[in-house]
Amino acid sequence: MAFGSRAAGKHRGSSRLSRKTAGYAGVAALATTGVVGTLAAPAFAATDHKGPSMEDTGLNAVVTAEDLQGQIEAQAEAQRNAAEAAALKAKAEADAAARAAEAKQKAEEKAKAEREAAERAAREEERKRLNTFVSPLDDSYISTQYHAGGGMWSSGSHTGIDFHAASGTSVHAVGAGTVVEAGWGGAYGNNVVIRHNDGTYTQYGHMSSLSVSVGETVTPGQQIGLSGSTGNSSGPHLHFEARTGATYGSDIDPVSYLRSHGVDL
Structure with a gap:
């Protein structure tokens, strides 16, 4: 029921x-x-x-507190590990930055040393070039020797040497120096006189035209004019003199002069 x-x-x-x-x-x-x-x-x-x-009941609360303590300790450990990892990373980055800065500094110092070496080499090359002497004419030869005799010269002998040259041939300064005379020189025709850095002088006569003026500085091999037959001349050629002074009568042996400066004639 x-x-x-x-x-x-x-x-x-x-x-x-x-x-x-x-x-x-x-x-x-x-x-x-x-x-x-x-x-x-x-x-x-x-x-x-x-x-x-x-x-x-309270028994469960005791277990929960122990779990919470474990979680806190685990979190603290994780934070310590994270802090240590961050510190290691920061140190690694700082070390890498220091190495990069050191490498950059070394590269800059190397580049600076190379520039300075190149500049020194360039200065030395320029110094050598300025102290180098060359022949006043390319591919020429001496047609009249120094102190050759004859009535053609007022002193009774040749005060320089003559280089064979067709009219219009480029004439070069034999060394670095300053032009102290450029123009008509009487029996020398159109002529140039250069004072060189060692205190000596050279003269270039009978030219058809001039390329420099008084006060101008010249370098070895620089064109100063074109050869010709102006003044007291029997035909196109270059009259070349080496001197201890700027004026006539201070001449020295041009061949010995050029050879003493390394010019092979």
């Missing part, structure tokens, strides 16, 4: 009194183990069927 079936109560929950009794019994049992101090208050606070179960 319907009423008989309901009275059996197999699926009905325990009464409030029964749950309380079970709670008290649990507390009594825990007291024998020494845990009652922790659990007593929460256990006695359970007054109805909706109160906390044994899984929500």
Whole structure:
């Protein structure tokens, strides 16, 4: 019957009194183990069927605190590891930057040393070039020697040497110096006189035209005019003299002069 079936109560929950009794019994049992101090208050606070179960008592709180402590320690360890990794990274970056700066400095110093060496080499090359002497004409030869005799010269002998040259041949300064005379020179025709850096002078006569003027500085091999046959001349050629002074009568042997300056005639 319907009423008989309901009275059996197999699926009905325990009464409030029964749950309380079970709670008290649990507390009594825990007291024998020494845990009652922790659990007593929460256990006695359970007054109805909706109160906390044994899984929500102080015992569970103790376990949660231990887990929280472990999490805090793990987080602290992770932070320490992260800080150490960041410090190592910063040190590595600083070391790399220092090495790069050192390499850059060495490269700059090397480049500077190379520039200075190149500048020194260029200055030395220029010094050598300025101290170098050349022949006044390319691919020529001496047609009249120094001190050759004859009535053609007022002194009775040749005061320089003559280089064979067709009219219009380029005439070069034999060495670096300053032009002290450029123009008509009487028997020398159109002539140029140069004072060189060693204090000696050279003269170039009978030219058809001049390319320099007084006060101009010249370098070895620079064109100063074109050969010709002006003045007291029997035909196109270059009259060349070496002197100790700027004026006539201070002549010295031009061949010995040029050879002493490294010019092979």
